[in-house]
Amino acid sequence: MASPLRSLLATIEAAVHAILDLLRLAGALAILLVLAVTIYSMAISSVPPQLNRQLPAQVRQPIDADHDGLRLSLEQQLGTSDQHKDLFVVVFVGHDYRPLTSAEQAQLTSFWASMPVANPDGRDGIDVHVLRQVPLNTTPVLTIDESGSSNFDTLRSQVYTQRNLGSWRCRAHGVLLTTVDSRTVSGEGATPGHFAVVEGTPVTYRTIPYDSRVIGVTHELLHNVVGQFPDSYTNVTAGHAHTYSGVLSHAQVPGEYTYISGPTRTILSSRGFVTPSANTINAC
Numbered sequence: 001m002a003s004p005l006r007s008l009l010a011t012i013e014a015a016v017h018a019i020l021d022l023l024r025l026a027g028a029l030a031i032l033l034v035l036a037v038t039i040y041s042m043a044i045s046s047v048p049p050q051l052n053r054q055l056p057a058q059v060r061q062p063i064d065a066d067h068d069g070l071r072l073s074l075e076q077q078l079g080t081s082d083q084h085k086d087l088f089v090v091v092f093v094g095h096d097y098r099p100l101t102s103a104e105q106a107q108l109t110s111f112w113a114s115m116p117v118a119n120p121d122g123r124d125g126i127d128v129h130v131l132r133q134v135p136l137n138t139t140p141v142l143t144i145d146e147s148g149s150s151n152f153d154t155l156r157s158q159v160y161t162q163r164n165l166g167s168w169r170c171r172a173h174g175v176l177l178t179t180v181d182s183r184t185v186s187g188e189g190a191t192p193g194h195f196a197v198v199e200g201t202p203v204t205y206r207t208i209p210y211d212s213r214v215i216g217v218t219h220e221l222l223h224n225v226v227g228q229f230p231d232s233y234t235n236v237t238a239g240h241a242h243t244y245s246g247v248l249s250h251a252q253v254p255g256e257y258t259y260i261s262g263p264t265r266t267i268l269s270s271r272g273f274v275t276p277s278a279n280t281i282n283a284c
């Protein structure tokens with residue numbers, strides 16, 4: 001006998017079953033969605049470079065997602081992440097000088113790692129890799145005159161060569177530790193580019209955690225990767241290469257050399273490294 005109450009209960013029961021079925025379906029769909037996203041992200045992170053180039057733009061991996069000048073295919077070969085900036089360095093050591101010590105290399109790594117520069121992986125900093133140190137048979141001299149002109153280009157063409165760098169040319173930065181003959185500065189770096197010269201005599205400071213060659217190498221390598229600042233960021237009368245404060249300034253206070261300035265941070269975070277264009281690749 002069908003009473004109105006029994007019919008109401010049956011309706012409620014049917015509704016509860018329908019809701020439970022929907023919840024089960026939603027749960028299954030959610031699991032499928034998570035699986036699909038996982039499989040997609042695993043697949044997309046291992047797309048071979050040749051295939052990647054042929055994919056439609058919407059699904060193609062960016063060629064240099066972290067804007068460190070190292071292409072995705074190279075980062076995959078090297079085992080480095082294309083989500084975090086890397087800086088590869090080959091150090092050339094003038095005959096009268098000694099290579100970077102392990103303490104100096106550790107300082108260099110920690111200085112760059114601690115820079116507040118943004119990366120796609122959400123972790124700040126730049127990973128510096130000293131690939132090797134190459135002792136030279138001679139001690140080249142960088143001579144910078146009062147007007148600022150120097151023999152930098154000559155030294156670059158002698159040291160930063162295909163013979164010395166092989167396939168690392170225009171990928172790794174070459175730093176020459178040697179004699180710097182100047183009354184005002186202790187090094188020079190291509191602005192932008194891939195070569196720098198730094199005074200080879202080490203000085204240890206009591207008040208700051210970085211030795212002189214670490215600061216010199218950092219200053220000149222920043223010139224390499226930042227290049228010229230826009231007018232609004234810099235003291236134009238002193239050229240476009242230096243900031244008012246921080247390790248890229250010509251500050252007289254050693255404490256200024258332990259950090260990078262706001263403009264340097266902004267440029268490296270938003271644009272990344274300056275990379276060689278077709279016009280400059282021969283001079284990188």
Ligand SMILES: [Zn+2]
Pocket residue numbers: 219223241242
């Ligand atoms: Zn400088």
